Amino acid sequence: MTAPARGAPVRGPLLLHHPVTIAPGAPVLEVAGVVRSSAVDGPGNRYVLFLQGCNFDCTACHNPTTIGRCDACGACVPVCPHGALSLPEPGVVAYDPAPCDRCKLCVTVCPIDADPAIRVVPVDVLVEEIRPLARFLSGVTVTGGEPTIQAGALAALFAALKADAGLGHLTTLVDTNGTLPPARWKPLLPVLDGAMVDLKAASSDLHQRLTGHDNVAVKETIRFLSSAGKLAEVRLLVVEGVTDTDEELAAWAEFVAAVDPGIPVRLMAFRHTGTRERARIWPETSPEAVDRVQERLTALGLTAVGSIGVSRR
Ligand code: SF4
Ligand code: SF4
Numbered sequence: 001m002t003a004p005a006r007g008a009p010v011r012g013p014l015l016l017h018h019p020v021t022i023a024p025g026a027p028v029l030e031v032a033g034v035v036r037s038s039a040v041d042g043p044g045n046r047y048v049l050f051l052q053g054c055n056f057d058c059t060a061c062h063n064p065t066t067i068g069r070c071d072a073c074g075a076c077v078p079v080c081p082h083g084a085l086s087l088p089e090p091g092v093v094a095y096d097p098a099p100c101d102r103c104k105l106c107v108t109v110c111p112i113d114a115d116p117a118i119r120v121v122p123v124d125v126l127v128e129e130i131r132p133l134a135r136f137l138s139g140v141t142v143t144g145g146e147p148t149i150q151a152g153a154l155a156a157l158f159a160a161l162k163a164d165a166g167l168g169h170l171t172t173l174v175d176t177n178g179t180l181p182p183a184r185w186k187p188l189l190p191v192l193d194g195a196m197v198d199l200k201a202a203s204s205d206l207h208q209r210l211t212g213h214d215n216v217a218v219k220e221t222i223r224f225l226s227s228a229g230k231l232a233e234v235r236l237l238v239v240e241g242v243t244d245t246d247e248e249l250a251a252w253a254e255f256v257a258a259v260d261p262g263i264p265v266r267l268m269a270f271r272h273t274g275t276r277e278r279a280r281i282w283p284e285t286s287p288e289a290v291d292r293v294q295e296r297l298t299a300l301g302l303t304a305v306g307s308i309g310v311s312r313r
Contacts, residue, residue, distance in 0.1 A: 020125050027123045027156035032066045032115055032145060036133055040308050042173045042196065042232070044138025047130055051154075052118045054146040056177050056211040058200065060237055060282075062274040065107045066145035068114030076106035076116050085116055095119075123157045131166060139171030139193070148180035151188055158191035173232060177211070178218035185224065194232025195225050196266070201243055202251035210242075219255065226259045233264040236293070238285045240270075244293050253300035267293055267307040 022028060030052040035041075038048045053069040054061075061067065072093045077085045084100040085093060093116050100117055107115045130140060140161060147154055158172040171193040178197040199218055201207040207215035225231040234256055238244050243252075256263060269285035290310050297305045 020119075020121060022120065022122050027153040028120050029123065029126065029150055029153045029157065030069070031119045031121045031126075032063075034129075037136070038141070041141040041143065041175065042139060042171070042194075044171075045136060046139050046141045046173075047133060047137050047170075049126070049140065049142045049147075051142060051144040051147045051150055052115065053149050054144055054177070055149060055179055056146065056213055058211045060210065060239060060270055060275060060279050062271070063145070064113050064274070064276050065104075065110075065115045068110065068112035070110075070114040070116050070118075071112065073111070075111065076109050079105050079109050081105065123153060123160055126157055127160050127164065127167070130161070130170070131164075134167050134170060137170055139173060141173040141175060141196075143175035146177050146179070147174050148176050148184070148188075151180060151184055155188045155191060158188070162191050175235075176221075178221035179213070180221065181217070182220065182224040185221070185228075185230075189228055189230055192230055194230055195221075196233045196235055197222055197225065197231065198235045198237070199252065199256070200237060201248060202255050203248060206243070206248060222256075223259055226263065231260070231263055233266050235266045235268060237268050237270055238290050238293050239282050240285050240289050242282060244289060244296075246296075249293065249296050250300060253297050253302055257301045261301050262303050265297060265302055265305040267297075267305065267310075269307070269310045271309075 032050040032052040034050065035048040038046050041048045050063065050066060052066055054067045057067060070093055072091045074087050074093065077087055077093065081103065082099040082101060084096050085106060088094050095117050097119065106117060142154060161167045161170055161172060172191060173194050173196060174192065175196045199215065199222065200210050201215065204214040222231060222234060236243065236252065256265065267290050269290050270282060271284055272280055287310050290307050294305045294307060
Protein backbone atom coordinates (compact mmCIF):
# COMPACT_ATOMS: atom_id res chain seq x y z
CA MET A 1 0.00 0.00 0.00
CA THR A 2 1.06 3.54 -0.57
CA ALA A 3 0.27 4.63 2.95
CA PRO A 4 1.22 8.01 4.38
CA ALA A 5 3.66 8.25 7.27
CA ARG A 6 2.26 7.01 10.57
CA GLY A 7 2.79 7.77 14.25
CA ALA A 8 5.29 6.48 16.76
CA PRO A 9 6.79 3.03 16.20
CA VAL A 10 5.60 0.15 18.30
CA ARG A 11 7.12 -0.12 21.77
CA GLY A 12 6.36 -2.26 24.77
CA PRO A 13 5.94 -5.96 25.49
CA LEU A 14 3.86 -6.92 22.48
CA LEU A 15 2.78 -10.51 22.23
CA LEU A 16 4.06 -10.33 18.67
CA HIS A 17 7.62 -10.00 19.96
CA HIS A 18 7.49 -13.33 21.76
CA PRO A 19 7.58 -16.91 20.48
CA VAL A 20 4.09 -18.22 19.75
CA THR A 21 2.67 -21.71 19.57
CA ILE A 22 0.66 -22.52 16.48
CA ALA A 23 -1.98 -25.22 16.83
CA PRO A 24 -2.43 -27.49 13.78
CA GLY A 25 -4.92 -25.93 11.38
CA ALA A 26 -5.13 -22.63 13.27
CA PRO A 27 -5.60 -19.58 11.01
CA VAL A 28 -2.38 -17.56 10.87
CA LEU A 29 -1.39 -14.25 9.34
CA GLU A 30 2.04 -13.24 8.05
CA VAL A 31 2.56 -10.00 9.95
CA ALA A 32 5.18 -7.48 8.83
CA GLY A 33 4.43 -4.98 11.60
CA VAL A 34 1.84 -3.16 13.66
CA VAL A 35 1.05 0.41 14.62
CA ARG A 36 -1.01 0.49 17.77
CA SER A 37 -2.44 3.96 17.32
CA SER A 38 -3.07 5.64 13.97
CA ALA A 39 -5.27 8.54 12.89
CA VAL A 40 -4.66 8.16 9.13
CA ASP A 41 -5.90 4.66 8.43
CA GLY A 42 -9.62 5.21 8.67
CA PRO A 43 -11.92 6.99 11.14
CA GLY A 44 -10.87 7.44 14.76
CA ASN A 45 -7.97 5.87 16.57
CA ARG A 46 -7.03 2.60 14.89
CA TYR A 47 -4.84 -0.44 15.46
CA VAL A 48 -3.10 -1.09 12.15
CA LEU A 49 -1.79 -4.46 11.07
CA PHE A 50 0.65 -4.66 8.15
CA LEU A 51 0.57 -8.00 6.36
CA GLN A 52 3.43 -9.34 4.27
CA GLY A 53 3.16 -9.87 0.51
CA CYS A 54 1.70 -7.92 -2.39
CA ASN A 55 0.76 -8.86 -5.94
CA PHE A 56 1.55 -5.34 -7.20
CA ASP A 57 5.01 -3.80 -7.50
CA CYS A 58 4.15 -0.12 -7.29
CA THR A 59 6.91 2.34 -8.11
CA ALA A 60 5.64 4.69 -5.40
CA CYS A 61 5.26 2.02 -2.68
CA HIS A 62 6.08 3.41 0.78
CA ASN A 63 6.45 -0.06 2.30
CA PRO A 64 8.44 -1.94 -0.37
CA THR A 65 9.82 -4.54 2.05
CA THR A 66 6.27 -5.82 2.50
CA ILE A 67 5.99 -6.76 -1.19
CA GLY A 68 7.95 -10.02 -1.39
CA ARG A 69 7.33 -13.29 0.37
CA CYS A 70 10.55 -14.99 1.45
CA ASP A 71 11.67 -17.93 -0.72
CA ALA A 72 14.37 -18.95 1.75
CA CYS A 73 17.36 -18.27 -0.52
CA GLY A 74 19.39 -17.63 2.65
CA ALA A 75 21.21 -14.51 1.41
CA CYS A 76 20.18 -12.47 4.43
CA VAL A 77 21.20 -14.98 7.11
CA PRO A 78 24.93 -14.14 7.34
CA VAL A 79 24.19 -10.41 7.20
CA CYS A 80 22.28 -10.35 10.49
CA PRO A 81 24.60 -8.90 13.18
CA HIS A 82 22.61 -10.41 16.06
CA GLY A 83 22.12 -14.04 15.04
CA ALA A 84 18.37 -13.61 14.67
CA LEU A 85 18.26 -15.50 11.37
CA SER A 86 19.21 -19.11 10.72
CA LEU A 87 18.76 -21.91 8.19
CA PRO A 88 17.63 -24.85 10.35
CA GLU A 89 16.93 -26.96 7.27
CA PRO A 90 17.01 -26.43 3.49
CA GLY A 91 14.22 -24.15 2.33
CA VAL A 92 13.51 -22.73 5.78
CA VAL A 93 14.73 -19.40 7.17
CA ALA A 94 14.00 -19.15 10.88
CA TYR A 95 13.60 -15.79 12.60
CA ASP A 96 14.09 -15.33 16.34
CA PRO A 97 12.50 -12.02 17.45
CA ALA A 98 14.32 -11.96 20.81
CA PRO A 99 17.77 -10.75 19.64
CA CYS A 100 16.44 -8.74 16.66
CA ASP A 101 16.89 -4.98 17.04
CA ARG A 102 15.00 -4.16 13.79
CA CYS A 103 18.15 -2.79 12.17
CA LYS A 104 16.74 -3.95 8.78
CA LEU A 105 20.14 -4.91 7.36
CA CYS A 106 18.57 -8.17 6.23
CA VAL A 107 16.07 -6.48 3.92
CA THR A 108 18.79 -4.45 2.21
CA VAL A 109 20.27 -7.62 0.71
CA CYS A 110 17.07 -9.44 -0.21
CA PRO A 111 16.78 -9.80 -3.99
CA ILE A 112 12.96 -9.93 -3.93
CA ASP A 113 12.14 -7.12 -1.46
CA ALA A 114 11.09 -9.58 1.22
CA ASP A 115 11.61 -9.22 4.96
CA PRO A 116 12.71 -12.34 6.84
CA ALA A 117 11.94 -10.68 10.17
CA ILE A 118 8.21 -11.13 9.92
CA ARG A 119 5.99 -13.14 12.25
CA VAL A 120 3.56 -15.90 11.44
CA VAL A 121 0.93 -15.17 14.07
CA PRO A 122 -2.21 -17.14 14.96
CA VAL A 123 -5.41 -15.13 14.88
CA ASP A 124 -6.09 -15.85 18.56
CA VAL A 125 -2.76 -14.26 19.51
CA LEU A 126 -3.64 -11.14 17.55
CA VAL A 127 -7.00 -10.93 19.32
CA GLU A 128 -5.24 -11.01 22.71
CA GLU A 129 -2.74 -8.43 21.44
CA ILE A 130 -5.59 -6.06 20.60
CA ARG A 131 -7.70 -6.72 23.73
CA PRO A 132 -5.87 -4.47 26.26
CA LEU A 133 -5.87 -1.60 23.73
CA ALA A 134 -9.52 -1.92 22.77
CA ARG A 135 -10.97 0.72 25.05
CA PHE A 136 -8.75 3.33 23.39
CA LEU A 137 -9.53 2.20 19.84
CA SER A 138 -12.23 2.90 17.26
CA GLY A 139 -11.25 -0.04 15.13
CA VAL A 140 -8.72 -2.22 13.38
CA THR A 141 -7.34 -1.56 9.89
CA VAL A 142 -5.43 -4.21 8.01
CA THR A 143 -3.03 -3.06 5.31
CA GLY A 144 0.28 -4.26 3.95
CA GLY A 145 1.44 -5.43 1.56
CA GLU A 146 -1.88 -6.49 0.14
CA PRO A 147 -4.02 -7.83 3.00
CA THR A 148 -6.52 -9.68 0.83
CA ILE A 149 -3.81 -12.11 -0.30
CA GLN A 150 -4.44 -13.63 3.15
CA ALA A 151 -8.22 -13.26 2.89
CA GLY A 152 -9.12 -16.48 4.69
CA ALA A 153 -7.19 -15.76 7.88
CA LEU A 154 -8.18 -12.10 7.64
CA ALA A 155 -11.84 -13.10 7.71
CA ALA A 156 -11.09 -15.30 10.73
CA LEU A 157 -9.50 -12.35 12.55
CA PHE A 158 -12.41 -10.00 11.82
CA ALA A 159 -14.94 -12.70 12.78
CA ALA A 160 -13.14 -13.27 16.09
CA LEU A 161 -13.20 -9.54 16.84
CA LYS A 162 -16.90 -9.22 15.96
CA ALA A 163 -17.81 -12.24 18.09
CA ASP A 164 -15.93 -11.08 21.18
CA ALA A 165 -18.05 -9.20 23.74
CA GLY A 166 -15.15 -6.91 24.66
CA LEU A 167 -14.04 -6.19 21.09
CA GLY A 168 -17.23 -6.14 19.09
CA HIS A 169 -17.32 -2.33 19.04
CA LEU A 170 -14.19 -2.21 16.88
CA THR A 171 -14.83 -1.43 13.23
CA THR A 172 -12.95 -3.56 10.71
CA LEU A 173 -11.37 -1.99 7.62
CA VAL A 174 -8.98 -3.14 4.92
CA ASP A 175 -6.70 -0.94 2.84
CA THR A 176 -6.51 -2.80 -0.45
CA ASN A 177 -5.25 -2.62 -4.04
CA GLY A 178 -8.63 -4.03 -5.09
CA THR A 179 -7.51 -7.10 -7.00
CA LEU A 180 -9.34 -9.76 -4.99
CA PRO A 181 -12.15 -11.16 -7.18
CA PRO A 182 -15.73 -10.58 -5.96
CA ALA A 183 -16.27 -14.29 -5.21
CA ARG A 184 -13.38 -14.18 -2.75
CA TRP A 185 -14.62 -10.95 -1.12
CA LYS A 186 -17.96 -12.56 -0.26
CA PRO A 187 -16.80 -14.56 2.82
CA LEU A 188 -15.18 -11.38 4.18
CA LEU A 189 -18.17 -9.09 3.78
CA PRO A 190 -20.23 -10.19 6.83
CA VAL A 191 -17.34 -9.26 9.15
CA LEU A 192 -15.94 -6.30 7.20
CA ASP A 193 -17.16 -2.77 7.83
CA GLY A 194 -15.46 -1.26 4.82
CA ALA A 195 -12.66 -1.31 2.29
CA MET A 196 -10.44 1.59 1.33
CA VAL A 197 -9.46 0.91 -2.27
CA ASP A 198 -6.57 2.48 -4.16
CA LEU A 199 -7.37 3.43 -7.74
CA LYS A 200 -3.90 4.50 -8.73
CA ALA A 201 -4.91 5.54 -12.25
CA ALA A 202 -8.07 5.52 -14.35
CA SER A 203 -6.12 4.90 -17.53
CA SER A 204 -5.18 1.26 -17.70
CA ASP A 205 -1.88 2.09 -19.45
CA LEU A 206 -0.84 4.46 -16.68
CA HIS A 207 -1.99 1.97 -14.03
CA GLN A 208 0.18 -0.67 -15.72
CA ARG A 209 3.20 1.63 -15.62
CA LEU A 210 2.64 2.55 -11.95
CA THR A 211 1.84 -0.91 -10.57
CA GLY A 212 2.84 -3.55 -13.12
CA HIS A 213 -0.84 -4.49 -13.67
CA ASP A 214 -3.86 -3.12 -15.50
CA ASN A 215 -6.81 -1.76 -13.50
CA VAL A 216 -9.63 -3.99 -14.78
CA ALA A 217 -9.91 -6.00 -11.54
CA VAL A 218 -9.58 -2.87 -9.39
CA LYS A 219 -12.49 -1.19 -11.15
CA GLU A 220 -14.57 -4.35 -10.85
CA THR A 221 -13.85 -4.48 -7.11
CA ILE A 222 -14.83 -0.83 -6.63
CA ARG A 223 -18.17 -1.44 -8.39
CA PHE A 224 -18.75 -4.66 -6.44
CA LEU A 225 -17.94 -3.22 -3.00
CA SER A 226 -20.06 -0.15 -3.66
CA SER A 227 -23.05 -2.29 -4.60
CA ALA A 228 -22.47 -4.35 -1.44
CA GLY A 229 -22.35 -1.22 0.73
CA LYS A 230 -18.75 -1.94 1.79
CA LEU A 231 -16.79 0.69 -0.12
CA ALA A 232 -15.49 3.02 2.61
CA GLU A 233 -13.41 5.22 0.32
CA VAL A 234 -11.41 5.37 -2.89
CA ARG A 235 -7.85 6.64 -2.61
CA LEU A 236 -5.66 8.46 -5.11
CA LEU A 237 -1.96 9.04 -4.66
CA VAL A 238 -1.22 12.42 -6.21
CA VAL A 239 2.06 12.34 -8.12
CA GLU A 240 2.59 15.67 -9.83
CA GLY A 241 2.71 15.44 -13.61
CA VAL A 242 1.80 11.74 -13.47
CA THR A 243 -1.58 11.12 -11.81
CA ASP A 244 -2.84 14.70 -11.78
CA THR A 245 -2.98 15.50 -15.50
CA ASP A 246 -6.26 16.95 -16.81
CA GLU A 247 -6.90 13.88 -18.94
CA GLU A 248 -6.23 11.44 -16.09
CA LEU A 249 -8.31 13.35 -13.52
CA ALA A 250 -11.23 13.60 -15.95
CA ALA A 251 -11.16 9.84 -16.51
CA TRP A 252 -10.70 9.12 -12.78
CA ALA A 253 -13.66 11.33 -11.83
CA GLU A 254 -15.83 9.93 -14.61
CA PHE A 255 -15.28 6.36 -13.39
CA VAL A 256 -15.83 7.11 -9.68
CA ALA A 257 -18.86 9.32 -10.34
CA ALA A 258 -20.47 6.56 -12.38
CA VAL A 259 -20.12 4.24 -9.36
CA ASP A 260 -21.19 6.80 -6.73
CA PRO A 261 -20.39 10.54 -6.87
CA GLY A 262 -20.75 10.76 -3.09
CA ILE A 263 -18.24 8.07 -2.17
CA PRO A 264 -15.49 9.52 0.04
CA VAL A 265 -12.35 10.18 -1.98
CA ARG A 266 -9.05 10.52 -0.13
CA LEU A 267 -6.10 12.20 -1.78
CA MET A 268 -2.61 11.42 -0.57
CA ALA A 269 0.54 13.34 -1.39
CA PHE A 270 3.46 11.36 -2.80
CA ARG A 271 6.44 11.37 -0.41
CA HIS A 272 9.95 9.97 -0.77
CA THR A 273 9.92 8.43 2.73
CA GLY A 274 10.35 4.67 2.53
CA THR A 275 10.36 4.53 -1.27
CA ARG A 276 12.92 2.87 -3.49
CA GLU A 277 15.39 4.74 -5.69
CA ARG A 278 13.23 4.42 -8.80
CA ALA A 279 10.46 6.47 -7.18
CA ARG A 280 12.81 9.40 -6.56
CA ILE A 281 12.50 10.52 -10.18
CA TRP A 282 9.30 12.24 -9.08
CA PRO A 283 9.23 15.29 -6.81
CA GLU A 284 7.37 15.15 -3.54
CA THR A 285 3.84 16.46 -3.97
CA SER A 286 3.08 19.92 -2.63
CA PRO A 287 -0.07 20.69 -0.59
CA GLU A 288 -1.03 23.12 -3.34
CA ALA A 289 -0.99 20.34 -5.91
CA VAL A 290 -3.27 18.23 -3.69
CA ASP A 291 -5.60 21.22 -3.32
CA ARG A 292 -5.71 21.63 -7.11
CA VAL A 293 -6.66 17.96 -7.53
CA GLN A 294 -9.33 18.31 -4.85
CA GLU A 295 -10.83 21.33 -6.63
CA ARG A 296 -10.65 19.62 -10.01
CA LEU A 297 -12.32 16.38 -8.85
CA THR A 298 -15.01 18.37 -7.05
CA ALA A 299 -15.65 20.42 -10.20
CA LEU A 300 -15.93 17.14 -12.09
CA GLY A 301 -18.82 16.03 -9.89
CA LEU A 302 -17.33 14.16 -6.92
CA THR A 303 -18.94 15.52 -3.77
CA ALA A 304 -16.81 14.15 -0.91
CA VAL A 305 -13.18 14.74 -1.82
CA GLY A 306 -10.68 15.18 1.02
CA SER A 307 -7.03 14.50 1.76
CA ILE A 308 -4.98 12.70 4.40
CA GLY A 309 -1.37 12.92 5.47
CA VAL A 310 -0.74 16.23 3.66
CA SER A 311 1.66 18.32 5.71
CA ARG A 312 1.01 22.06 5.52
CA ARG A 313 3.80 24.07 7.08
S1 SF4 B 1 16.29 -6.62 11.36
FE1 SF4 B 1 17.16 -8.38 10.24
S2 SF4 B 1 19.40 -8.05 10.25
FE2 SF4 B 1 18.54 -6.71 11.83
S3 SF4 B 1 18.67 -7.90 13.75
FE3 SF4 B 1 16.61 -8.28 12.89
S4 SF4 B 1 16.80 -10.12 11.62
FE4 SF4 B 1 18.89 -9.36 12.03
S1 SF4 C 1 14.20 -12.64 3.13
FE1 SF4 C 1 14.99 -12.47 1.03
S2 SF4 C 1 17.25 -12.76 1.24
FE2 SF4 C 1 16.31 -13.53 3.15
S3 SF4 C 1 16.02 -15.73 2.78
FE3 SF4 C 1 14.10 -14.71 2.24
S4 SF4 C 1 14.24 -14.35 0.02
FE4 SF4 C 1 16.35 -14.77 0.76
